[in-house]
Amino acid sequence: MTCVQLSRDLQQQLVLLRLHLEQPAMQFPEIWLRDNCQCPKCYMQQTRSRLPHGWNCLDTGVRLQQLSWCAEQQALLIDWSDGHQSSYALGWLRARDFSPANRARYLRDIYRPERRHWSGLEFAQIQREFQYEELLRNDETLLQWLHQLAVHGLALIRQAPLEAHVLRQLCNRVGFMRRTTYGDEWSVRAQPGASNYAYMAAPLPLHTDMPYFEYKPSITLLHTLQQSESPGGWNLISDAFHVADLLRQREPSAFQLLSGTPVDWADIGSDKELYFHNIWRAPVINLDAKGRYVRINHSIPQRDSHFSVPPEQVRPWYEAMAMFIRLANEEACAFKTTPGDILTFDNVRIVHGRTGYDDTDHNVRHIVGAFLDWDIAYSRWRVLRNALGHNK
Amino acid sequence: MMLAQSIRRTISHLSPPMCRPLSARIVDKVNIEVQPAQTGADAGAGGAVLTFPGVWLRDNCRCPACYHSSSQSRQLDWNHFDPGVHPLALHVDAAKEQLHVRWSDAHESSFELDWLRRRSFDGQSQSAYLNDFYRPRTSHWAGAQFEQIVQRFSYDQVMSEDEALQHWLKALAVYGVVLLNGAPLDEGVVRRLAERVGFIRRTTYGEEFIVQAKPGAKNYAYLSLPLPLHTDLPYYEYKPSVNLLHCVVQTQSRGGSNLLVDAYHIADRLRQEQPEHFERLSRTPVDWNDIGSEDGREFHNIWRAPVICLDADGNYTRINHSVPQRDSHFNVPLGQVLPWYESYARFVQLARGDAYSFKTQPGDVLTFNNLRLLHGRTGYDDTADNSRYIVGAYLDWDIIYSRLRVLKKRLSKASGTAAA
Numbered sequence: 005m006t007c008v009q010l011s012r013d014l015q016q017q018l019v020l021l022r023l024h025l026e027q028p029a030m031q032f033p034e035i036w037l038r039d040n041c042q043c044p045k046c047y048m049q050q051t052r053s054r055l056p057h058g059w060n061c062l063d064t065g066v067r068l069q070q071l072s073w074c075a076e077q078q079a080l081l082i083d084w085s086d087g088h089q090s091s092y093a094l095g096w097l098r099a100r101d102f103s104p105a106n107r108a109r110y111l112r113d114i115y116r117p118e119r120r121h122w123s124g125l126e127f128a129q130i131q132r133e134f135q136y137e138e139l140l141r142n143d144e145t146l147l148q149w150l151h152q153l154a155v156h157g158l159a160l161i162r163q164a165p166l167e168a169h170v171l172r173q174l175c176n177r178v179g180f181m182r183r184t185t186y187g188d189e190w191s192v193r194a195q196p197g198a199s200n201y202a203y204m205a206a207p208l209p210l211h212t213d214m215p216y217f218e219y220k221p222s223i224t225l226l227h228t229l230q231q232s233e234s235p236g237g238w239n240l241i242s243d244a245f246h247v248a249d250l251l252r253q254r255e256p257s258a259f260q261l262l263s264g265t266p267v268d269w270a271d272i273g274s275d276k277e278l279y280f281h282n283i284w285r286a287p288v289i290n291l292d293a294k295g296r297y298v299r300i301n302h303s304i305p306q307r308d309s310h311f312s313v314p315p316e317q318v319r320p321w322y323e324a325m326a327m328f329i330r331l332a333n334e335e336a337c338a339f340k341t342t343p344g345d346i347l348t349f350d351n352v353r354i355v356h357g358r359t360g361y362d363d364t365d366h367n368v369r370h371i372v373g374a375f376l377d378w379d380i381a382y383s384r385w386r387v388l389r390n391a392l393g394h395n396k
Numbered sequence: 397m398m399l400a401q402s403i404r405r406t407i408s409h410l411s412p413p414m415c416r417p418l419s420a421r422i423v424d425k426v427n428i429e430v431q432p433a434q435t436g437a438d439a440g441a442g443g444a445v446l447t448f449p450g451v452w453l454r455d456n457c458r459c460p461a462c463y464h465s466s467s468q469s470r471q472l473d474w475n476h477f478d479p480g481v482h483p484l485a486l487h488v489d490a491a492k493e494q495l496h497v498r499w500s501d502a503h504e505s506s507f508e509l510d511w512l513r514r515r516s517f518d519g520q521s522q523s524a525y526l527n528d529f530y531r532p533r534t535s536h537w538a539g540a541q542f543e544q545i546v547q548r549f550s551y552d553q554v555m556s557e558d559e560a561l562q563h564w565l566k567a568l569a570v571y572g573v574v575l576l577n578g579a580p581l582d583e584g585v586v587r588r589l590a591e592r593v594g595f596i597r598r599t600t601y602g603e604e605f606i607v608q609a610k611p612g613a614k615n616y617a618y619l620s621l622p623l624p625l626h627t628d629l630p631y632y633e634y635k636p637s638v639n640l641l642h643c644v645v646q647t648q649s650r651g652g653s654n655l656l657v658d659a660y661h662i663a664d665r666l667r668q669e670q671p672e673h674f675e676r677l678s679r680t681p682v683d684w685n686d687i688g689s690e691d692g693r694e695f696h697n698i699w700r701a702p703v704i705c706l707d708a709d710g711n712y713t714r715i716n717h718s719v720p721q722r723d724s725h726f727n728v729p730l731g732q733v734l735p736w737y738e739s740y741a742r743f744v745q746l747a748r749g750d751a752y753s754f755k756t757q758p759g760d761v762l763t764f765n766n767l768r769l770l771h772g773r774t775g776y777d778d779t780a781d782n783s784r785y786i787v788g789a790y791l792d793w794d795i796i797y798s799r800l801r802v803l804k805k806r807l808s809k810a811s812g813t814a815a816a
Contacts, residue, residue: 017734033733040724052687053720056624060748062741064734102730110725115683115698179693180598185798209474217794219634264708268530272468278594281801282794283530293679305469309456312526315517318449319426322479329474379632379697383600386696 008073008094010080019071021080021097030101034068037082040100041090113395116382117154119353121246127337130156136164136346140177147388149348150178150381153223157243157350164227164344171227171374174346179380182221184214185271185280192226192371205369207360210242210332213351213375215301216269216282221375224351228341232369236361239347242336244300244355248289250331251324258324263289265321269301270308283308288328299352302328352378417490418509426450426482430495430512446516453497454481456515457505529804531797532569534712534768536661542752545571551579551761555592562803564763565593565796568638572658572765579642579759586640586789589761594795597636599629600686600695607641607786620784622775625657625747628766628790630716631684631697636790639766643756645785651776652784654762655751659715659770662746663704673739678704680736683723684716700727703743714767717743766790 009022011029019037020029039062040054041047048055063086070083078094099110112118122130132152138145139161152159164170171189175181181188194205214220231237251259264287271282290299311318332355341347349356361369389395416434423429427450434443455472457463462472478501487496493509516522527533537545547567553560554576567574579585586604590596596603609620629635646652666674679702686697705714726733747770756762764771776784 016730018730031730033730035734035737036726039737048720051720054722054724056626056719057622059719059741059744060624062737062744064738064741096724100725102726102733104729107727110727114725115700115727179600179695183595183598185594185795206471219792219794279802280594280798281805282798283801284794285526285530304474305464305467305471307470309470310515310525311452311517312522312530313517314519315427315447315449318452318517319479322451322455326474326477326479329477333475377634379634379699380600383695383697386698387694390696391694 008075010071010073012068012071017068019068019080019082028103030097030103030106032097032100032102035064035066037068037090037092038066038084038088040092041088042092042096043088043090046088046090113389114386117151117385119157119245120155121249122156122243123246124242124335124337127241131158131160132156133160133162136161136170136174136344139174143388144392146177147385147392147394150385150388153348153350153381154385157245157353158241159348160341161346161348162344164346166229166343168372170346171225171372174225175374175376178376178384182375182377182380184217184221184375185278185282186275189372189374192373193369205361207236208358209304210240210329210336210355210357211303211306212244212300212355213303214271214282214306215286215303216271216284216306218284219377220284220299220301220352222350222352222378223376223381224347224349224356225374225376226341226347227372227374228343228345228347228370229372230368230370231340231342232361234362236359237369238338238340238359240336240338240357240359241349242332242355243353244302244332245297245353247328247331247335247355248297248300250335251289251328255324255327258327259289261317261321261324262328263287263291265313265317267301268308268310268312269303269306270310271306285312288325297353300355302332302355351375418488418493418495420486420488420495422450422483422486423447428453428483428486428495428497430509432509432513433490433493444518446512446518448512448515448517450483451479451481453483453505453507454499454501454503457503458507458511459503459505462503462505529801532566534572534660535570536664537571537658538661539657539750539752542656542754546573546575547571548575548577551576551585551589551759555588558803558807561592562800562807565800565803568763568765568796569800572660572768573656574763575756576761576763577759579761581644581758583644583787585642585761586787589640589642590789590791593791593799597790597792597795599632599636599790600697601690604787604789607788608784620776622651623773624719625655625744625751625770625772626718626721627659627715627770628718629686629697630701630718630721631686631699633699634792635699635714635716636766637793638791638796639762639764639771640789640791641756641762642787643758643760643762643785644787645783646756646758647776647784649777651774653753653755653774655753655770655772655774656764657747657751657770658768659717659747660712660768662743662750663712663715665746666704666743670739670742673742674704676732676736676739677743678702678706680728680732682716683725683727684718684721685723685725686721698723703740712768715770717747717770767793 011020013020017034019032019034022029046055046058067085068082069085072081074081080092080097082090134145134149139149149159213224266285266287269284286301288301292298418433419431421429428448430446432443464471482500483497484500485498495507497505549560549564554564564574587596628639681700681702684699688695701716703716707713
């Protein structure tokens with residue numbers, strides 16, 4: 005039986021709970037404990053959510069009156085100044101300890117795993133391959149694939165059947181496909197008079213897909229059905245977060261310009277019956293409040309001729325952009341998928357492209373593409389980690 | 397010099413309206429200044445000088461080698477693009493209203509004046525483009541103003557007339573709420589409406605969802621209890637943008653009323669009246685979550701973000717609020733917890749005090765911006781003869797704004813006015 009020591013920090017209004025003398029005490033704010041009371045009046049087990057009526061007139065002045073430990077239930081018991089009583093199980097508390105170490109563990113193991121950025125030279129080390137049939141059959145393999153995509157942003161799936169339904173099957177294994185103005189799945193092959201620049205045999209420079217959406221599709225899946233026999237049609241891939249790292253170190257002013265200048269990304273056209281005029285204004289390098297990367301936007305064809313910034317910012321931005329593209333090309337790795345391969349990558353982060361190829365009747369290239377969103381992929385990653393016991 | 401200037405001023409003051417043809421010149425070696433033709437009549441707005449950065453013009457060359465017209469995309473070779481490129485010589489075709497440029501990289505380009513004008517770098521033109529074409533500017537409102545700001549459109553008109561469709565979507569963008577009336581009472585209404593705009597945004601809960609009391613429901617909304625103010629799905633990074641709620645059956649009991657609040661207005665008030673609360677609510681990341689299953693598929697959604705989300709310029713991008721969907725995990729340093737609770741309690745209190753209450757009738761479709769508005773409903777008695785049946789679906793702003801732009805171009809072409 006655990007020997008538990010309870011105490012209070014009256015000034016900060018904390019409850020301290022120590023399990024072993026040599027370990028630091030777990031710390032919990034009183035107001036948070038009251039808000040997260042687990043009794044049936046405050047918490048609904050069937051929906052796993054807080055009952056909201058308590059918040060209609062929440063009293064943030066609520067005080068703890070009595071604190072005790074129930075050894076039998078291994079639970080913390082509290083009497084509150086509003087007459088309410090609460091009880092919290094030890095395991096539940098432990099998972100929610102406010103210590104920096106526990107919070108870091110939660111972010112890494114439950115929220116989203118930490119990303120590792122990689123240079124072109126490291127490609128061989130970070131690259132991982134998965135077998136299609138195993139992804140469908142084995143949950144552990146599915147988890148590893150999602151984990152690889154989250155951490156390194158890139159994974160190659162081999163030996164998929166050469167059938168049209170493959171990407172749908174794979175996406176349904178995760179959750180569901182992300183639909184866009186181009187539908188659920190789309191076909192990449194040379195089309196004369198194409199309405200999208202990717203649907204041609206010309207070289208396709210490094211880019212991210214669909215930067216013109218606020219909700220940019222998160223993960224791109226490219227299934228090779230037929231590959232060109234010509235020397236071209238190679239895939240190019242570069243980790244743009246690594247490129248941003250390089251720029252941040254070497255050319256901080258260029259980094260500043262690319263992360264601070266909004267660019268107009270656009271796509272004007274139609275697909276089947278749907279006419280669209282998509283625009284999203286955002287920098288090339290997008291940062292959160294703490295300066296961490298949230299997204300890269302880059303596409304030469306999809307950058308609008310409208311550029312809504314003061315004219316004096318234009319030339320410096322172009323110089324920084326040229327530098328970004330040069331670095332991205334230097335860091336790019338090249339490989340050529342073969343029929344049955346599915347190339348999957350984080351479209352929020354990775355720039356991809358292909359070299360040109362000769363398109364003739366005997367020498368075609370046919371790729372089917374689809375997207376998944378991170379909301380759905382991370383949810384699946386969490387469910388799998390939990391089911392497979394990775395969080396124990 | 398002084399003399400020359402004063403003479404010129406005198407002459408221009410005295411002379412009758414002059415006609416001056418389109419002209420252009422290179423300024424500071426790298427930029428191009430375009431002076432549209434001036435006649436006496438429009439010497440004002442239409443004739444203002446336009447200055448374009450040379451490197452931008454070169455990047456946007458319209459020739460077939462640089463621009464792929466069927467995909468409306470740039471195809472210039474950026475692997476060898478020199479941002480130091482500059483104009484060497486200009487030539488103007490006044491009759492055709494075209495500008496020809498010869499560049500330092502030996503390339504030549506032509507631009508139509510009209511194309512240039514619509515891409516003017518002048519601050520006023522740029523904000524007009526952003527507000528009229530990119531995304532209309534929002535107007536925030538207090539609950540007491542609801543009846544003034546809410547617009548009502550007929551479902552049939554929205555389905556059949558492009559202009560009604562445009563008005564609906566524009567009002568939704570500006571005010572965040574619009575009511576559609578007279579929809580049929582079948583379950584396909586929200587899908588037809590969404591497909592009139594683009595397509596439904598799918599979530600963990602599927603495409604359409606039914607809100608009715610279900611004993612043993614896995615989601616709090618599927619109960620007949622009062623549902624306090626909230627936004628839907630705050631636990632998504634890609635939170636569904638617009639809610640379509642089609643009332644098929646409304647309860648006869650006293651409850652079941654809709655509650656709506658413009659949370660951007662609440663944020664405005666906090667920003668002015670209690671900036672310390674605003675500060676905390678816009679900086680403290682909160683763990684929003686949803687754990688459960690739907691149709692046998694388990695999910696565990698988490699998104700960490702503040703209650704009030706701002707962009708780099710301090711504009712609102714999104715409000716997150718849901719008491720049931722706020723995780724018991726709270727990933728912030730200890731010292732931030734109690735102050736955050738105090739600020740959040742204030743936010744909830746202000747929102748409750750501002751809520752506007754009304755009750756939709758069968759055939760109404762309530763549409764509102766889920767990134768901005770809080771919605772809720774009062775409790776109701778659910779019995780066999782007294783039920784409530786709402787069909788819902790989501791649309792995303794990416795798809796709505798795209799539709800608005802397409803409509804704006806189509807309708808302004810029809811009426812002969814210019815759009816971007």
